[in-house]
Amino acid sequence: MATQPTHDDSLPPPEAHKTVLFCPECGHRSPITGDWDVTTTSTERLLVCTGCGAVVDRRSESLETA
Numbered sequence: 001m002a003t004q005p006t007h008d009d010s011l012p013p014p015e016a017h018k019t020v021l022f023c024p025e026c027g028h029r030s031p032i033t034g035d036w037d038v039t040t041t042s043t044e045r046l047l048v049c050t051g052c053g054a055v056v057d058r059r060s061e062s063l064e065t066a
């Protein structure tokens with residue numbers, strides 16, 4: 001008996017799914033595939049801000065093992 005609305009404003013537009021990272025130090029903003037300086041260690045991949053050198057993202061390389 002409940003009628004579902006045909007539109008839902010809570011759904012973000014598709015573009016919102018693109019991952020954008022922010023530098024907490026200088027506010028630089030770029031997509032995860034953008035102009036970050038990628039540093040790979042034996043266990044991690046670091047995304048480093050090209051503006052101030054802060055580590056913006058850190059993820060385990062093991063998660064990407066094919």
Ligand SMILES: [Zn+2]
Pocket residue numbers: 023024025026027028049050051052053054
């Ligand atoms: Zn920065």
